[in-house]
Amino acid sequence: MxxxxxxxxxxxxxxxxxxxxxxxxxxxxxxxxxxxxxxxxxxxxxxxxxxxxxxxxxxxxxxxxxxxxxxxxxxxxxxxxxxxxxxxxxxxxxxxxxxxxxxxxxxxxxxxxxxxxxxxxxxxxxxxxxxxxxxxxxxxxxxxxxxxxxxxxxxxxxxxxxxxxxxxxxxxxxxxxxxxxxxxxxxxxxxxxxxxxxxxxxxxxxxxxxxxxxxxxxxxxxxxxxxxxxxxxxxxxxxxxxxxEFVGDVNLFEAQVTEAGADRTRLACEAAGCAIEVEQGAPAPVGAWCWVAVRPEKMAIAKVPPPDDGAPVNRAAGIVRDVRYTGDLYVYRVELDAGATVRVTAPNLTRRTDMPVAWDDRVWITWSPLGGAVLTR
Amino acid sequence: MSAPAPAPSAPRASSAGRRLALAIPYVWLLLFFLLPFLIVLKISLSEGTLGAPPYLPLLGRDADGAWRLTLSFAGWSHLLDDDLYRDALIGSLRIAAVSTVLCLLLGYPMAYGIARARGTRRTILLMLVVLPFWTSFLIRVYAWTGILRTNGVLNALLLWLGLIDRPLAILNTDVAVYIGIVYSYLPFMILPLYAALERLDDTLLEAAADLGCRPWQAFLRVTLPLSLPGVIAGSMLVFIPAVGEFVIPELLGGPDTLMIGKVLWTEFAANNDWPLAAALAAALLVVLVLPILLFQHVRRREEGA
Incomplete structure (x- = not known):
């Protein structure tokens, strides 16, 4: 077509x-x-x-x-x-x-x-x-x-x-x-x-x-x-x-709606250890349990902590448990301090044979409010 | 080279074993087919005599002690002179051919039905096909005389049903021979047909339907051509033994039933003319081997294509 x-x-x-x-x-x-x-x-x-x-x-x-x-x-x-x-x-x-x-x-x-x-x-x-x-x-x-x-x-x-x-x-x-x-x-x-x-x-x-x-x-x-x-x-x-889950890889967080805006939803997520903000009208009222889906490529991984701007939103710290190198991509499995394990991918932008992020490194994961989706089912 | 050469004994032993395994059927054919055939051929070229055995050796010593080869073509020339043998051969081929066609017409739908059946149904149907083999062939053919004779089971049934008012004379006619042959050889037609049809992939029929075939057209264009090896194998398994069939025409056939097996038996046992009988047997073999060779030739050409 x-x-x-x-x-x-x-x-x-x-x-x-x-x-x-x-x-x-x-x-x-x-x-x-x-x-x-x-x-x-x-x-x-x-x-x-x-x-x-x-x-x-x-x-x-x-x-x-x-x-x-x-x-x-x-x-x-x-x-x-x-x-x-x-x-x-x-x-x-x-x-x-x-x-x-x-x-x-x-x-x-x-x-x-x-x-x-x-x-x-x-x-x-x-x-x-x-x-x-x-x-x-x-x-x-x-x-x-x-x-x-x-x-x-x-x-x-x-x-x-x-x-x-x-x-x-x-x-x-x-x-x-x-x-x-x-x-x-x-x-x-x-x-x-x-x-x-x-x-x-x-x-x-x-x-x-x-x-x-x-x-x-x-x-x-x-x-x-x-x-x-x-x-x-x-x-x-x-x-x-x-x-x-059927199409592509995804990280799913169970979370509770704390602010239900017309085009912005805020949720509390214990497993991620931070508040999650999603630029999407709230599909459920305050207090409802939902899931937040964040694709691995929508997350950024860094060895230095992001600038602290008050209460953590869309930001979690953890330890790298596994690194998979596919040539074009690095695929990380990160165990967050709060308990959840997430999958993060990073494009391999420059030629290097050492790992920018390696096993057991302490890392910070961040993502934009545009990166996640709130699901009720 | 410092590395030890691989021991050659193992592959050599296995290849010798393979050669032995391959040789067994040839040795078998040599011992039980070619050798007896040569003996028959030898007898057919010997001079007949009264005595036991009723023929003279091919190679013998004269009164003066010299080796002499005595060939007699009396048996073979008799075969060509007397129309009886030609007619018997034609009769046999005709009866065998008609029986083969009847077996095919009856056996194909049965084999098709079995191949389409699933699970235990299929096993039971296959068992039923093989079941008659549990009884002696002779007894089964003999039992048909009881069914077919004038006051037999079949006539009694037809009379009782009111389909006929006088018993039919079936026994001791060619019809009885056809019934006997078709009955006896049907499993040999069904089994190879079943083997060919069972392998048929159902999606091929779906593909044919998808491309515009009605079910009967799919049968003609896909099922039938793919089952052709089964048709040929089954037809040969019925036709070849049916040509030489002796027991069925003897028990069920009449005086008019002219089949080569019966003639052969008469020449051997009643007339004691072994050279003629042997010539007849050798001629029959040639007639039967030709279609096999032809079939093999066609198959090889098809595989090459």
Missing amino acids: RAGAEPWRDPDAVPYVRIEGVTKRFGGFVAVDDLSLEIHRGELFALLGGSGSGKTTLLRLLAGFEAPDRGRILIDGQDMTGVPPHARPVNMMFQSYALFPHMTVAKNVAFGLVQDGVPRAVRDERVAEVLDLVQMREFAARRPDQLSGGQKQRVALARSLVKRPKLLLLDEPLGALDKRLRERTQFELMAIQDRLGITFVMVTHDQEEAMTMADRLAIMNRGRVAQIGTPAEVYEYPNDRFCA
């Missing part, structure tokens, strides 16, 4: 895919629980969740492999209730790729076109075109068992794109690839999606993947949507502790 195009903010925009109150049970287990969701044309939408969160079931409901027990799904205005998978304007890229082992790459890709009775000349042209797109043309005559994981992934993508579906479903599309290949493929996939303008719905358990690729993402938990938004919205404004 082009930068700046955000149809989900437009109240008049007609969503391309509507999921309306869908429930799916397997025996006593509720896989998808009264879930509603709207996806817009051309969006790259990610369903992010752990195993058993219902994300794959939702994808299979969209593909038509499962029928909802309640609710309905509309794609481009068409009610999909009772429409079998073969008749849906939807294609899926399977997690296992599901390439037909008895067919060459070209025949695999042509499979859907043959089924639709597309004339041979047109078929060959479209197969060549889509194989070019995924840079697999030279492998057209190979069989799936002669391909590497990354090559199979490309063929599977080509096969699901060749019919030009209204909606492309991707089930953990990059799950089987190693880290480096996965990163490269992420950008290729985004470029292809941008070029073709097809709406993508992607299932992933990898929050980094969802953050990097998606226009919007839905965090799923126990068959429901825990939060929906752009990657930045979800990362910076988590709805609750589950979302805060």
Whole structure:
């Protein structure tokens, strides 16, 4: 989706895919629980969740492999209730790729076109075109068992794109690839999606993947949507502790509201040993217990104490218990005097091989009122 | 070099062991297939005689003590002269081919059903397929005479149901032979088919549906081609023994049922013409080995592609 195009903010925009109150049970287990969701044309939408969160079931409901027990799904205005998978304007890229082992790459890709009775000349042209797109043309005559994981992934993508579906479903599309290949493929996939303008719905358990690729993402938990938004919205404004912890790392402090302003909340936190100020309207009255979420990169670490300006706010002292050096970052685990253990990251700004902050150093942690978020759940 | 060279004995011993393990099937084939076949071939080229054994040695000494090789092609030429043998061979191939097709038509849905079944259901169904092997083959075939004869169980049932008003003559006809062969060899069709279908990944069928296949189209384009090795293996396991089948046509077939196994038995036991019978057996082997070689050839070419 082009930068700046955000149809989900437009109240008049007609969503391309509507999921309306869908429930799916397997025996006593509720896989998808009264879930509603709207996806817009051309969006790259990610369903992010752990195993058993219902994300794959939702994808299979969209593909038509499962029928909802309640609710309905509309794609481009068409009610999909009772429409079998073969008749849906939807294609899926399977997690296992599901390439037909008895067919060459070209025949695999042509499979859907043959089924639709597309004339041979047109078929060959479209197969060549889509194989070019995924840079697999030279492998057209190979069989799936002669391909590497990354090559199979490309063929599977080509096969699901060749019919030009209204909606492309991707089930953990990059799950089987190693880290480096996965990163490269992420950008290729985004470029292809941008070029073709097809709406993508992607299932992933990898929050980094969802953050990097998606226009919007839905965090799923126990068959429901825990939060929906752009990657930045979800990362910076988590709805609750589950979302805060699921996407990225976070330090959570249990704290009691002491001042509830319209755009500023002050809380008392015993575990941090200081008052916490957050630039955010109070979500709960004075005296209520909340949680404050502060991401590790929003905290600063220093060996010298910050200038003392009265009662400590957003400031705690502690001892470094662990340092992890990843090259680009230092990751510190700091045990605060008040008892809590926090995780702080610092970018590695200059070339040096000694540690700016080392094990057992006495350090001071500070963060801005803009760095934290108050959560009631 | 100061480091001691690695002891070569260990890998050599294991490679010798491997060679021995690989040699066992070849030794087995040599002892129990090639050697008997050569004996049969030798008998087919010997001169018949009255006595025990009813043929003369190929290599013998003359009255004056000189070694002499006596070859006789009487058995082989008799085979070509008399239409009986050609007809019996064609009859056998026809009956075996029809039985194989019937087994495939019956066995495929059964194997498919078993492969789709889950857990204990599948185990029970598989057990039921193998269950008949717990009784002697001969007894099972013999039992069919009781079912199929004019006053047998089947006719009694059909009469009682009012489907027929006169008993059907099934026993001692080709129909009875078909029933007997299909009944006896069905497990040999089902088991390889089951093995091929059981390995089939369900997501392949979902992928086919996703790409526009109705269930029957997915079956034709994915399931069937992927189960083809099972179809071929099962068909060979039924067809090859069915061609040489002797017991079933003997017990269930009639005087018109012309099958090579029966003819072979008659030549050996009743006519005591061992050279002819041996020639017949050798000819049958050639007819049966050809399709196997063809199958192997096709498979190797497919794997190479």
